Each structure stands twice: as C-alpha cells, then as structure tokens.
Amino acid sequence: MSQDSSSSNDDGGVVEGNIGEPSALQKHVMFFDINKDGVVYPWETFKGFRAIGCGIPLSVLAALFINLGLSSKTRSEKGFSLSFPIEVKNIKKAKHTSDSGIYDTEGRFVASKFEEIFKKHARTNPDALTSKELNDLLTANRQPKDYAGWLAAYSEWKILYILCKDKQGLLPKETVKAVFDGSLFERMAKEKASNKKA
Template sequence: MLVQTKTSDIEKPIDRSRHPPIVSSIPSVNVTVERQPFLQPDDDQRLPHTGTARANIAATYDKPLGTTEGGWAKQHQNKTVLQQHCEFFDLDHDGVIWPQDTFLGFHRIGFGIFLSLISVFIIHGNFSYPTVSGWLPDPFFRIYLKNVHKDKHGSDTGTYDTEGRFIPQRFEDVFAKYANGRNYLTIWDVKNLLKGQRCIMDPVGTFGAFFEWIATYLMLWPADGKMMKEDIRGVYDGSIFYTLADRRAAER
C-alpha cells in the first residue's frame, strides 16, 4: 500500500535545486542511449510511484488500476500478482499445482499434447523444489503457490520482484527499451530483450526467460506478429489465460 502524502506537502512548489533533472543516458555509454527507460511526464501522473511494487494488481501506464474487467482486481486482492499468474493452473484452487494441472491448463489455452507435456517437464522439473516448505523435494513435483515467489529467477524483465509483486517501471521499461515505446513486441524485440536482460553465468534464468517468452508468443500467436502490450500484461496477472481458454472452448 502506498504511503499517503499530506495535502500541504503536495501544494509546496518543487525546489529544482534539490531535485535536479534525471539523467537516464550518457552519450559516451552507448547502451544507455539505445535503451532508454520509461519516464512518465511530470504533468501526467496517472501512474504515481512507478518504481513502487504493487502487491496485488498489474498496474501499468495504460491500466493504472490493473485488471478491472469482471471484478478481477477485487476478487484477487488477497493474492500477489505472481500467484494470480499461476492461479489458472490450480484447477481446484487449493494452492497446489500438480503436473496434470499444468498439462490440462496448457491444453486448455491452445497448446497441443506434445507442447503441453514439454511444458510440464520444464516447469515442474525446475519450479517445484523451491516452493516446498522443507528440505526434501516433493515426490510428485507439485508447486505450492504460497511459496511461488521463491521461483523468481534472474535474466528476466524484473517485473516481478522477489516477493511476487508487480513493478510498473520494469514492465514499462520493456517497451521503452526494446520496442521504442511501441505498444507491442515482435519476435525480434523479444530476441533483443532476452539478450539485453541476460545476466552473467545464469543458464537457469536465461533458459527460464527464453521458455517463458517463447511460450507467451506461441500462446498469443499474433497473426500480424505483434504481441500487444495489454495481452502481455494479462499474462503477468494471469487474467488472459481465462480469456484464451474460453475462446478455445467456443471454437471447439
């Protein structure tokens, strides 16, 4: 929850001597010029405190209140955004995702049997153990949502923090840095994103990020090759999974 600011503080004029202009690029360091971070205009504060992580809403510049359709934000106010991302695959909503739950979930959103099986092996083979409460691995490779924040890995966008919250600045940076401010990503933008976010000596994180973005592209499968910003935001809080599943069910 954001800390409220007193009205008297808001009305005070900004002392520019104490708040110098933000320097986000240096001409002599080319990468800082090529990858400009998201910067909200001073006169447009629709998304205040962009760097502050939101616990239960995927807030962006275009959707500062997160997903409001169907009462999503209200219904999920007691779950972190990362938990919301995983909720679709928890078929009985008991906080535990079994391998068969993941298989059925991927199949419902349009993946074939082979890709659904591959997803199960990758996800549960890598993400089950960090979520167990003890030292011994789970014999059924289940994923426990109460500890799913422990599955945070490196070489990703940083949009989820290590507690499973959503950081608007990091999400907006993806489009500012790798899409020149456009509201969509192409597969080539994703290629540059994966290369730009890759951390040294992080094979697990690098592969995890690769798998997640390729799965996202295959799931959305845009006819024009453009993954829209709002659809990607829906992946982060999981709301789009239900939309895709309903769409696939209607097609059948």
C-alpha cells in the same frame, strides 16, 4: 476490508496489491491450480496448457519443465516429492534470474519495469514487440553464465509469443500485461472453449 499495500520499490516503480490478496505472480500461477487446493501438480500444468490451446507435446514438455524446475523451490521446508507439486503461496521463491524485473521479490507487479520493456525494446510499434525485439529483450536481461535463468526466460517469452502474436507477428503490450497480472490464461481458456462450442 483489505488494506492497500501498494508501495514504491527501489527503482521508483509502484508495486500493486492488497494485504490478504494474492500477488500478481500467484494469480499468474493460480490458473493452473485446477482443483483450487493451493498446489499445482504436473497433470494440472498439463491440463492448463491444453486449456489455453497448446498441443499435447508442448503441454507435456511444459508440465515436466515447470514442475520439475519449480517444485523444490516452493517446498524448501518440506523436502522432495515424487509428485513434483508447486505450492502457489511460495511461488515467489521460484522466481528465476535473468528476468525482466516486472515481478518484485514478493511477486508483485512493478509498473515501471513493465513500461521500461516497451520504452527500450518496442521500436517497430510502441505498443507491441516483434520476434527480433523480444530476442533483444531476452539478451539485455541475461546475467553472465546464468544458463538456467536464460532458459527459463527464453521458454516463458517464446511460448507467450507463439501463442499470442497477432497476424502481423506482433506481441501486443496489453497481452503481455495480461500474462503478468494473471488474467490472460483465463481469457484464453474461455476463448478456446467458446470456439469449440461454435
């Protein structure tokens, strides 16, 4: 039986999770671990992006960008590997700067930080973000001269917006939450597979 490990962070927000269970950030990454061995290789990242509906060029670019950028951070004790593996258990070490703070330093979901995004930036619709509001969010989170962090945040949010905006050009709050708690990718892959069969 798992023990609840929910606790408050420095900002007063509740972080969720149980001892022995993957963190929200690990769940976010585990979708791409195709063979479930705890390691994500570039070809798995590619397959994961294809499974959620990305084209070949974007999937190749994402695999290169993500694995080349995160591999060494999650394997700091093991050294460089030409296969650029990402170790899921250490993904918290690859958390980039200039981010939203929705994941804490342990990779747990911080509800107060999530809600803060929509309180501050969702002006057109309280439960969604427009493209401009998303740009405002990215600008607000930038740390000075943190170019790598800016690029990482921009890439993540823009890909999410392109893939998940609705017909009105809005990125729904429930979709954003689903990407952070790790459930969105599985849902998108199932929907794509279902549409193929249809």
